[in-house]
Amino acid sequence: MLCWFNGKYLDEKELFISPFDHGYLHGIGFYEHFRTYNGQVLLLEEHFHRLCNALNIYRIPMPYTIKDIQNVIEELWTAASREDCIFRLNVSAGRANEMLSPEYKKPNVIIFRRSLRQRTRGTEKNAIWLKTTRNSPEQPIRFKSHHFGNNILASFEVQNLETTEGFFLNTKGHIAEGITSNIFWVRDDILFTPSLSTGIVPGITRQWVIHAAKRLGIRVVEDIFFQHELINAYECFVTNSIEELVPISKVGRTRFLGEDGPIYQRLHQSYIDEIIQIMKRG
Template sequence: MKIYIDGKYYDRENARISVFDHGLLYGDGVFEGIRIYHGKVFKLKEHIRRLYDSAKTIALEIPMNVREMEKAVIETVEINSKENGYIRLVVTRGDGSLGLDPSSCKKPTVIIIVDDIQLYPEELYKKGVKIVTASTRRIPPECLDPRIKSLNYLNNILAKIEARRSGAKEALMLTTGGLIAECTADNIFAVKEERLLTPHPCKGALDGVTRRTVFALAKARGIECAEADLCQYDLYAADECFMTGTAAELVPVVEIDDRIVADGKPGPLTLALIEDFRKLVAA
């Protein structure tokens, strides 16, 4: 494995950043998770655009332009000869002082890791997963915009710990107002009366690239799609439910808080969208 750090490549055991990097000290930075299918980087432009949007929002100036970043990602994939895998692209604030002030960081650090990832076994894409609602609430947009894909995921990690301790694969996170926000690492969708519904990014959900792709696939099938304020009731009473994410792709949800969703099996639209998505990435 060769890891890209600031224009150079290192073996995994030699890949190092400073202990004074503010990405380590304060979670000050942004990242993207990107998939590789059949040797090609999936939705690269969309991911890079979001990376730069996140960086701009936190006043982090990435020390290379968009084209240079795209080229670096593709080159790192090629150097690692990865046909199918996962890219973790990270930009930290960089080496600085022990104070919070980011002005002490003179140059951001750019890291590109290419590796394998598998969050769920294949059988769960056919049988579905169980999730629970976490007591940990999603950080509200007025405190931190959820569209910023920052390095600080402690809020999500605490919810993930709750899920694991309850025996569930994932946790559903609510806003401070009690609305559905997202899962710890995935967006959430409900199907009700042939309508596809998902929380609005401005209400606490990441504007996921896979989320957008699912919207496009559903619309191509003539399915009505909408961003809406959803409560737990809407998921409990849904005809179908599924999660989406770069690493997870599309995962059916068949049980929420000990309540069976519909008949407890992945729904027909969910299965159709999984098939559509897999055809898309294989094309």
């Protein structure tokens, strides 16, 4: 597989990172996951901004521009016979001294791709309530970082993440997020989603859904919620940048409208319309 590493195109077998990289030693690294549509990335600017925000907090320089990243994605997409893929843009802190307050000067930046599994858009998933508690982030807002142990532990509770999502509660018992997604539900024609204060990732697709719902005249409530508030809903869906908007048919014994949910259908169609527009630019 062809990858991009610190400005060079290399085969994956040629990639080597020092064991003294703080991404390995201390988990100091951040990433973005996204997919292409006809070689284009939906909401790439938002992904790039979220990554740079995390890097800035940890005083890690980003040596490349969004245009650089876009060009690399197009090159790797072309090298993959123009087959749309999942891409990971990964930045680890690089080598630095072992002391606290390290000075990061040369991060390692990697972009690689993997195949996109063909999944019918709008296919329902089930969900379960996880026994693993959502841990608290190191800073007020959670970043997409190398600190992924909590998600790995949670994934052991789910037999198949292709068909089932796990729903986290945080340490206070509040609904948080899925293992790989953000959570939404509908009751009384109101769209509910947990607040960022619960320690969730500020998902790019999550934010798009909130803005789209408001444009469509749907009331959105971001707040702190307990399990019973989702159990009393009649629609539920999850979001991420790879699977888009995924309807949930049930969580535990509670059943939802799934793909027939009217608010889900409106938002899902709006998202498809966005995809069509970006594909036209490809």
